[in-house]
Amino acid sequence: MIKFGTGGWRAIIGEEFTRENLVILAQAIADMMQDEKISHLGFVIGYDRRFLSDKAAGWFSEILAANGITVFFIDRVAPTPLVMYAVKNFNTCYGAAVTASHNPADYNGIKIFTRGGRDATEAVTGKIEEYIGKTAKENIKFMAFEDGIKKGLIKIIDPMNDYIDTIISMIDTQAIKERKLKVLLDPMFGVSKTSLQTILVTARCEVDIINDRHDTLFGGRLPSPSSHTLQRLRDMVVEKGYDIGIGTDGDADRLGIIDEKGNFIHPNSILAMLYYYLLKYKGWKGGVVRNVATTHLLDKIAKAFGEECYEVPVGFKNISSMMEEKSALLGGESSGGLTIRGHIKGKDGIFAASLLIELLSITGMKLSDLLNEIHGQFGNFYFAEADFRYMDKDRERLIRVLYKEKRIPDFNIKIKNISYSDGVKIYFESGGWIIVRFSGTEPLLRVFCEMNTLEDADGVSRKMKEFLKL
Numbered sequence: 001m002i003k004f005g006t007g008g009w010r011a012i013i014g015e016e017f018t019r020e021n022l023v024i025l026a027q028a029i030a031d032m033m034q035d036e037k038i039s040h041l042g043f044v045i046g047y048d049r050r051f052l053s054d055k056a057a058g059w060f061s062e063i064l065a066a067n068g069i070t071v072f073f074i075d076r077v078a079p080t081p082l083v084m085y086a087v088k089n090f091n092t093c094y095g096a097a098v099t100a101s102h103n104p105a106d107y108n109g110i111k112i113f114t115r116g117g118r119d120a121t122e123a124v125t126g127k128i129e130e131y132i133g134k135t136a137k138e139n140i141k142f143m144a145f146e147d148g149i150k151k152g153l154i155k156i157i158d159p160m161n162d163y164i165d166t167i168i169s170m171i172d173t174q175a176i177k178e179r180k181l182k183v184l185l186d187p188m189f190g191v192s193k194t195s196l197q198t199i200l201v202t203a204r205c206e207v208d209i210i211n212d213r214h215d216t217l218f219g220g221r222l223p224s225p226s227s228h229t230l231q232r233l234r235d236m237v238v239e240k241g242y243d244i245g246i247g248t249d250g251d252a253d254r255l256g257i258i259d260e261k262g263n264f265i266h267p268n269s270i271l272a273m274l275y276y277y278l279l280k281y282k283g284w285k286g287g288v289v290r291n292v293a294t295t296h297l298l299d300k301i302a303k304a305f306g307e308e309c310y311e312v313p314v315g316f317k318n319i320s321s322m323m324e325e326k327s328a329l330l331g332g333e334s335s336g337g338l339t340i341r342g343h344i345k346g347k348d349g350i351f352a353a354s355l356l357i358e359l360l361s362i363t364g365m366k367l368s369d370l371l372n373e374i375h376g377q378f379g380n381f382y383f384a385e386a387d388f389r390y391m392d393k394d395r396e397r398l399i400r401v402l403y404k405e406k407r408i409p410d411f412n413i414k415i416k417n418i419s420y421s422d423g424v425k426i427y428f429e430s431g432g433w434i435i436v437r438f439s440g441t442e443p444l445l446r447v448f449c450e451m452n453t454l455e456d457a458d459g460v461s462r463k464m465k466e467f468l469k470l
Helices: 019-035 053-066 080-089 122-134 145-150 160-170 173-179 193-202 231-240 267-281 297-304 316-326 349-363 367-378 392-404 454-468
Strands: 009-012 043-047 071-077 094-098 107-114 154-157 182-186 206-209 244-248 255-258 288-291 309-312 330-332 338-340 382-389 415-419 424-428 433-438 444-451
Touching: 019 053, 019 107, 019 122, 043 053, 043 080, 053 071, 053 094, 053 107, 053 145, 071 080, 080 094, 080 107, 080 160, 080 349, 107 122, 145 154, 160 193, 160 349, 173 349, 182 193, 182 231, 193 206, 193 349, 231 244, 231 255, 244 349, 255 267, 255 349, 267 288, 267 297, 267 330, 267 338, 267 349, 267 367, 288 297, 288 316, 297 309, 297 367, 309 316, 316 330, 316 338, 338 349, 349 367, 382 454, 392 433, 392 454, 433 454, 444 454
Parallel strands: 043 071, 043 094, 071 154, 182 206, 182 244, 288 309, 288 330
Antiparallel strands: 009 107, 094 107, 244 255, 330 338, 382 444, 415 424, 424 433, 433 444
């Protein structure tokens, strides 16, 4: 029942996300670490604000400790990038965050990290699944959490200060102090408040916060920053005259932005602004990595500055691997995750937000003005996206049509080529594209399209939807 997708293992609480499955997973990882002869290096674990996250982290730790593996336990709600940072700093080979990130409130899950604080590759998660298949319930070892602490096998840690100080050291706090920005933060009932508020207040920003109480139902909203879920943030930014509104998802590895006019800035535009800023205003060098469902505006910016843009399959582990291989400057995805060279090898909404505040301060521009500058130089790109929930019988039909028969609709637009490396991506001669792929974390078929006009983007997406009978 435990299957890892692009963002870890996620399941509905009480159905597949159960104590029984968690302890099986923990025992499988313990067995794998012992066979790899790295159990002495320990394991970092943290948890977010979701229902059962703290208890699940405890259950997980008890199994590892019973197997003689030292657990570095972050005993406070922790952003996922903080857990990744701790894996890197404590030099463990593995770590985990108990979170379902931006999924609905009835989900929870586990994200696995490997040495250096990176997302586990498919090879690693595939190996874990093999060990799960060999794990018998009667062979699971147990130890009470308190006994683990007494025996020194569970060590309570709090890397928050080091994580915050690292981000502060990477941004120009003096420039931010001089700009005196007014910021409104929406953690979306998640875990970004302490770290992001501390960073921004240290840089003398005026910071107000909404939706920061502990609510395992996330206020009845999906804890994913989008134009729909950030409506209250948008309204307050305009009403109170904030320079920027920042929303972060449930575990703070992604962000959404509202500009000073109340416009939702799509993550594609955030990536473009940050990459353009780092190249033009900071004079840094390096390529950019994006996944197959992310804007090609990055390609144009890279080319203009003599750099390369690299396309990889969905999954931030693919982005961080390519960044390391090519020494790329920035990597990101259209869902709001990004990182830069020299930071953790995973997406970090807290760091990304801090870098955007620096961008505003160094350029002295408003977000809308900088975006206009970019579009004036590289043209307009219009993005359309939609998710479609399906039943098992629908999945079989869709796989047959898309992958076996390899049929596509007649778009009446010249096609340059078609890729099946991750989903089905159709590249048009005009420079536009559309991709259809199955979500790696939910029973959803996702459609992303980018064209030169919004009418074309909507039209191409609609033709795909009608063709697939969604």
